[in-house]
Amino acid sequence: MGNWQVEPLSRPQALTKEAIRALRHGQADGMSRRRMLRTSLGAGIGLWLLELVGGTISFLWPNLAGGFGGKVTLGDIKAVAASPAVIGANFNTGAPAYFQDAQSYVVLIDPTRYEFVPGDSPEGDGAATNVRTLWQRCTHLGCKPNFCPKNYWFECPCHGSRYDRLGIKVEQLGPAPRSLDRFASVVDGKGVLTLDTSKITLGPLPIALGQPGLIPPKSPTGCI
Amino acid sequence: MSFLERVDQGIRRSVVFRSLFRQPYPNDERSRAYAVMNNVFLHIHPVRVRQHAVKFAYTFCLGGLSFFLFLVLTVTGVYLMFFYVPSATQAYTDILQIQSSVAFGLLTRNIHRWAAHLMVFFVFLHMMRVFYHGAYKPPREFNWVVGVVLLFLTIMLSFTGYLLPWDQIAYWAITIGTNMAGYAPLFNTPSKFILLGGLEVGQNTLLRFYVLHIVVFPLVAAIFMAVHFWRIRKDGGISGPL
Structure with a gap:
C-alpha cells in the first residue's frame, strides 16, 4: 500500500x-x-x-607553448646550421647545433647527406629524418656536456662523462648511466624542424669503446 | 588672556579639532581607558594590562619584537621596491645598483636582510616562550593555531625573499626548495609546476615569488596578526605564571 x-x-x-x-x-x-x-x-x-x-x-597555470616544455620550432637546415654549438665546428661536418631556448643539441645522423628528410621522429632517434635532437642534460647529475671540436664527442665538465656526437654514452668513460635523452621531433614538407620538448625518450644504454654503435673519437685527446 | 592662549583655545574649540579628538586630554583612569578604546589602532590592545604581563623577563617582548620587525621589513621593503625590477636579466644588477649607487641603499638592504633573519629567529623564540609557559592551553589553543599559521607565513616570506637577489645561492636554494614541493603527497608535480611557473626556476618563478613576497604573504600575515592580537585580549590578556 x-x-x-x-x-x-x-x-x-x-x-x-x-x-x-x-x-x-x-x-x-x-x-x-x-x-x-x-x-x-x-x-x-x-x-x-x-x-x-x-x-x-x-x-x-603556466603556458609553456613556444618555450622549453612545449613545442619549439627551430627552422630549416640553413637556420639550424647558423647556430653551431661551437664556432668553427660546422654543422655539415657532423658537429651539433645548439639552441638555448629548447635546451637542445641538434645533430645530423649522416653528415654526408646535408638535408632534413620530411617525416616524424616520435622517439627522437632521427633515423627517418636524418636529424637527432638531444637534451643538453647529462644523464648523471644534469650538467651540460660541452661539444669538443677536437674529438667530436660531448664531454661533461662535472664528472667527465663522454658521449659520441650522436649522444651515445661511452661505457668506460664517466659515471652517466645512459646516453643523452632525446626530444621528439618533426620535419615538415618544407624541411622545417620542430621539437616537442614535452616528449622525452630516455637515451639507450652505454656502448663500450670499439663496439659498433659508438663513433670513435677523432683524436686521442679531448678538451677536458 | 594672552594672544597665544586665545589662539590655543580657538583651535581646541574648533569643529575640526573636536572631531579629531573626541575626549579631553586623558589624565585620569577613565579618560585613559577611553583613549585606548576609541582609537582604531590602539583598540586591538587591551585597555588594562596585568602587572605580571609588563615584566620584561616574563615575555622578553618576543611577540612584540616580531611585530616590530615585520613593520621594519614592510617599510624597508617599500623603499627597496623603488629600485628593484623582478626580471631575470635585471634583478641581480638592480641589487648591485641599490648597494653601490643609491643613497643609503646598502643600509636599507642590510636592514631588510638582517630584520628578515631576526624575524624568523624571534618568531621561533616567541613560540618557545609560549610553549614553556604553557600559554597554548585552553582557552588559548585557537590562538596557538593562529600563531602556527603566522610561523608558516614568516618562513614562506623568508623563503620567497631568498630568490629575489637572483644570484647562485638564491637560484639553487629555490631549486632545492621547490624540489621538496615535488615530493609532497597527491599534488606534487602540479604544485611544483604552478609554483615555478614552468619546469625549472626561471623568469616566471622570479615574478611569482616577487608577487607572493611583496603582496600576498604580507597581506595574509597582517590579517592573521590582527586576529592574533585581538585573541590575546579575548582570551584574558597575556597568560599569567602557572
Whole structure:
C-alpha cells in the first residue's frame, strides 16, 4: 500500500486575518523560508569560492607553448646550421647545433647527406629524418656536456662523462648511466624542424669503446 | 588672556579639532581607558594590562619584537621596491645598483636582510616562550593555531625573499626548495609546476615569488596578526605564571 492514501496533515483553510496571524507565529512545517534562503546563500557562496579557486589555479597555470616544455620550432637546415654549438665546428661536418631556448643539441645522423628528410621522429632517434635532437642534460647529475671540436664527442665538465656526437654514452668513460635523452621531433614538407620538448625518450644504454654503435673519437685527446 | 592662549583655545574649540579628538586630554583612569578604546589602532590592545604581563623577563617582548620587525621589513621593503625590477636579466644588477649607487641603499638592504633573519629567529623564540609557559592551553589553543599559521607565513616570506637577489645561492636554494614541493603527497608535480611557473626556476618563478613576497604573504600575515592580537585580549590578556 503506497502512502498516497495518507490523510493530509491539515485541510486547506480560508486565509482569514486570524489564520494568517497564526501561520506567522507558528513553527514552519519542513524548511522555513529563512532557513531556505540561508542555505541557498551559503551554497551559492560555496560554489563561488570553488569557482574562484578553480579559476585562480587555471589563471596561474603556466603556458609553456613556444618555450622549453612545449613545442619549439627551430627552422630549416640553413637556420639550424647558423647556430653551431661551437664556432668553427660546422654543422655539415657532423658537429651539433645548439639552441638555448629548447635546451637542445641538434645533430645530423649522416653528415654526408646535408638535408632534413620530411617525416616524424616520435622517439627522437632521427633515423627517418636524418636529424637527432638531444637534451643538453647529462644523464648523471644534469650538467651540460660541452661539444669538443677536437674529438667530436660531448664531454661533461662535472664528472667527465663522454658521449659520441650522436649522444651515445661511452661505457668506460664517466659515471652517466645512459646516453643523452632525446626530444621528439618533426620535419615538415618544407624541411622545417620542430621539437616537442614535452616528449622525452630516455637515451639507450652505454656502448663500450670499439663496439659498433659508438663513433670513435677523432683524436686521442679531448678538451677536458 | 594672552594672544597665544586665545589662539590655543580657538583651535581646541574648533569643529575640526573636536572631531579629531573626541575626549579631553586623558589624565585620569577613565579618560585613559577611553583613549585606548576609541582609537582604531590602539583598540586591538587591551585597555588594562596585568602587572605580571609588563615584566620584561616574563615575555622578553618576543611577540612584540616580531611585530616590530615585520613593520621594519614592510617599510624597508617599500623603499627597496623603488629600485628593484623582478626580471631575470635585471634583478641581480638592480641589487648591485641599490648597494653601490643609491643613497643609503646598502643600509636599507642590510636592514631588510638582517630584520628578515631576526624575524624568523624571534618568531621561533616567541613560540618557545609560549610553549614553556604553557600559554597554548585552553582557552588559548585557537590562538596557538593562529600563531602556527603566522610561523608558516614568516618562513614562506623568508623563503620567497631568498630568490629575489637572483644570484647562485638564491637560484639553487629555490631549486632545492621547490624540489621538496615535488615530493609532497597527491599534488606534487602540479604544485611544483604552478609554483615555478614552468619546469625549472626561471623568469616566471622570479615574478611569482616577487608577487607572493611583496603582496600576498604580507597581506595574509597582517590579517592573521590582527586576529592574533585581538585573541590575546579575548582570551584574558597575556597568560599569567602557572
